[in-house]
Amino acid sequence: MYRKLEKTAINIVQKAIQDLGWEEPAEIKFEVPPNPNMGDLATSVAFQFAPILKRSPVEISQTLVEKIELISPFKGVESKGPYVNFFFDTEIFSRMVTESVQEDYGSLENRDEKVILEHTSANPNGPLHIGHVRNAIIGDSLARVLRAAGFQVETQYYVNDMGRQIAMIVWGLQNLDYQMDPNGKGDVEIGKLYFEVNQELKTNPEIKQQIDTILKIYEEENPPELESMFKEVVSKCLEGVENTSRRMNITHDAFIWESKFVRDGSLMKILNKLEDYTSKNEVLYLDLTDYGIEKELILTRSDGTSLYTTRDLAYHLEKSENSDIVVDVLGSDHKLAIDQLKVALGLLGGKSPEVVFYEFITLPEGSMSTRRGVFISxxxxxxxxxxxxxxxxxxxxxxxxxxxxxxxxxxxxxxxxxxxxxxxxxxxxxxxxxxxxxxxxxxxxxxxxxxxxxxxxxxxxxxxxxxxxxxxxxxxxxxxxxxxxxxxxxxxxxxxxxxxxxxxxxxxxxxxxxxxxxxxxxxxxxxxxxxxxxxxxxxxxxxxxxxxxxxxxxxxxxxxxxxx
The missing domain is CATH 1.10.730.10 (Isoleucyl-tRNA Synthetase; Domain 1)
Structure with missing residues (x-):
């Protein structure tokens, strides 16, 4: 409703400016004054003219008011210092508002723009906890707002099914005498096993090499038995995550598994396209110092396996190709990673994502950790x-x-x-x-x-x-x-x-x-x-x-x- 009234007020001011023979500014902004005695809508456009006309904003606002011709639903206008204040005709305004509030109130005109919005995307190594919930709530709410604003929105959950954490759980299934409760909630049972593996790693650090081997075999050879174990672990956890999300009134339109970008050749295509920009010592990397970023973007490990960031680059390129706007909801600790990713995306011709960074939630008694088993689900x-x-x-x-x-x-x-x-x-x-x-x-x-x-x-x-x-x-x-x-x-x-x-x-x-x-x-x-x-x-x-x-x-x- 106010959007319509603002447009009317802008048109009134534009006409006064034209009548005065002044050059119209690129934008005329209106705001709702903090005190109703100061009007219902106000503009500080006089400040924009002050350096051009070499006159005080107060004098300019007075000159504007003298030229303004009011139309409905406005009944009054006054100069108050540097501001031009408009007053509604209460009867006409009230009738307009009452008529405008229908059952779909707040839904704006459809826009021919598609948004892919990624949110939550918690690692499938345990249940969602309150460290994840801010991401999920911001992402889901933003998707709802964007839909109301007329955008075509698809929400996605990026599934990290090739990460070390999943390999740890697979190692646990292979090596620990641990039985998951078949009647237990999937994500909770996976989380318990993940905690046990972490405890085992503290005692036997050499296990890390075994986990790395599992990860390498899964990426490069992908034997059916190992693939089945990875899929079972991730699917079991995601089932629980989805169940929890639904309790919070949160759903995703699509779940995108990162292994897809290794299996369909997308990752190799990206590495080939970036070949002219990459360097190699023990690892393959992009030197970003020319872009003001001191830390290089590592693309592959020393054993040749890909990293989360590399697969995430392939994922962002796909989102870029399939939408007009890419939106990510991420914790503030991802700022460097996103700066690196944006440079690489630019080299590949992809769209730069809009990122909503958020600070974390902590408990009064301290921070949370899935690895240490300290969290509230x-x-x-x-x-x-x-x-x-x-x-x-x-x-x-x-x-x-x-x-x-x-x-x-x-x-x-x-x-x-x-x-x-x-x-x-x-x-x-x-x-x-x-x-x-x-x-x-x-x-x-x-x-x-x-x-x-x-x-x-x-x-x-x-x-x-x-x-x-x-x-x-x-x-x-x-x-x-x-x-x-x-x-x-x-x-x-x-x-x-x-x-x-x-x-x-x-x-x-x-x-x-x-x-x-x-x-x-x-x-x-x-x-x-x-x-x-x-x-x-x-x-x-x-x-x-x-x-x-x-x-x-x-x-x-x-x-x-x-x-x-």
């Missing part, structure tokens, strides 16, 4: 969140049935985890604290509760059917301040989606969801709805709030319960 995280939500429901809603409590508790628990992580910029480090993440009084639960409140209020309104309401027949004059504030908040949703997709950041969506819930709760607590003179109009505002909260939470992969 995502399954444990979900179970704990669900139990805490269930305990709160037992206190708050004892009249609910057991099934209702269990279902709502799962929705609240998963929502709490996803929101707690999505709400912060990825550049910020997170120390995971149970009491903060699972608080019933703030965060996601308060947003979900606002949605449930709206549903409950609508359920009390006998005979009210939003789609049958004639908006043109409603009286939007003399709206309560809280009604106007709510409508202004609702109107920003499409702009939030646009900005989130452009910035490749989802925390703005999470923060906006909290703003909508806050605006609705203020309205709910202070403005009478059922039985009031404006019952139909206010019920419509309740319904529009319900839609906006639901659609906003959906972008974060969070369900909106109708009862809490």
């Amino acid at each position: 995502v399954d444990e995280l979900i179970d704990e969140a669900t139990q805490r939500a269930r305990a709160e429901l037992d206190k708050r809603r004892p009249e609910l049935s057991e099934d209702e409590k269990e279902n709502i508790a799962k929705i609240i628990g998963v929502g709490a985890i996803r929101y707690y992580i999505a709400r912060l910029s990825p550049e910020k480090h997170i120390v995971f604290k149970w009491d903060e993440a699972l608080s019933f009084e703030r965060g996601c639960a308060s947003i979900q509760y606002a949605h449930a409140r709206a549903c409950k209020l609508l359920g009390k309104a006998n005979g009210f059917t939003p789609v049958e309401v004639d908006v043109d027949a409603l009286n939007f004059q003399d709206l309560d301040t809280l009604e106007v504030d709510l409508l202004k908040t609702l109107a920003r949703f499409s702009s939030i989606v646009t900005a989130s997709a452009q910035d490749m950041r989802v925390h703005s969506v999470a923060q906006y969801a909290l703003e909508v819930a806050g605006a609705f709760n203020k309205f709910y607590k202070s403005v009478p709805v059922i039985g009031s003179e404006k019952e139909v109009l206010r019920l419509l505002l309740v319904d529009k709030s319900r839609i906006t909260i639901r659609n906003c939470l959906d972008l974060l992969g969070i369900e909106s319960p109708v009862s809490m």
Whole structure:
């Protein structure tokens, strides 16, 4: 909604600039002022003209305002210091917002651009833990935002099935007297074996050579029995990972196994294309000093086997060829690797990926390690969140049935985890604290509760059917301040989606969801709805709030319960 109003305001300013005979700037930006007394939309375009016209921004803004000719839905404009502030006609604006919020609100026009977005891609050597979950939540939420913004999105999980860690597990199956529980969760059982192999390595370091041999044979000879063991290990682990992901409302469109790029010859083609740029001593490498990168990119080991980075290069080239935009979600420790990869991709004619780097999650007691067996799995995280939500429901809603409590508790628990992580910029480090993440009084639960409140209020309104309401027949004059504030908040949703997709950041969506819930709760607590003179109009505002909260939470992969 605001996007449409911004375009109108831009057109108004452009015409004034043309009438003044000034050269139009490349871009005219508008923003929502922090104080409504300063207008509904404001532009600082006067600053852009100051060095050109050799006049103060204050004087320029005054000159612009004198030339501006307002059109609907604007009713006023003023110069406030260097800013030009526009004011809506409240009645027209409110009607426009109410009409624009339909069930698909927040979904923008389709774009003929395909995005391949890779996220999660945890090594298949154990269950997902909270060290992985930030990647998965950011990636899945970003995919949802990009789809809402009109992009064609395919999410991929890159499966590291040729790594040393998998060879370690295969060695364990061959050499340790270890029996996996056939009824246990696959990723958990694989993780236990991986831990045992690491313990064995501490005692017998010479095992490393045996593991290297397994890896070399798997890559170069790939005997059927060994291939079967690698596939069994990885598939068993991925089955558990997928199960956990679904509990978090996360799915992937495709799983791309890295061995594919060795088996189909892609890797060798890349090495051949890079031949003119590579050097060799004990290993084959790219010298990147001419590109400002001191550390060389190693392409093969001394025994001739490929590295993860080399196979990742082949994978990125494939993504580049099959999409318009490549997006990776990666931990901040991958920055050097991505800089190296981008240079190599450039030499191969591939697209440079857009990368969302995130800082890690730690526990208050320290960092996590799959190798050391020190982590909280995502399954444990979900179970704990669900139990805490269930305990709160037992206190708050004892009249609910057991099934209702269990279902709502799962929705609240998963929502709490996803929101707690999505709400912060990825550049910020997170120390995971149970009491903060699972608080019933703030965060996601308060947003979900606002949605449930709206549903409950609508359920009390006998005979009210939003789609049958004639908006043109409603009286939007003399709206309560809280009604106007709510409508202004609702109107920003499409702009939030646009900005989130452009910035490749989802925390703005999470923060906006909290703003909508806050605006609705203020309205709910202070403005009478059922039985009031404006019952139909206010019920419509309740319904529009319900839609906006639901659609906003959906972008974060969070369900909106109708009862809490």
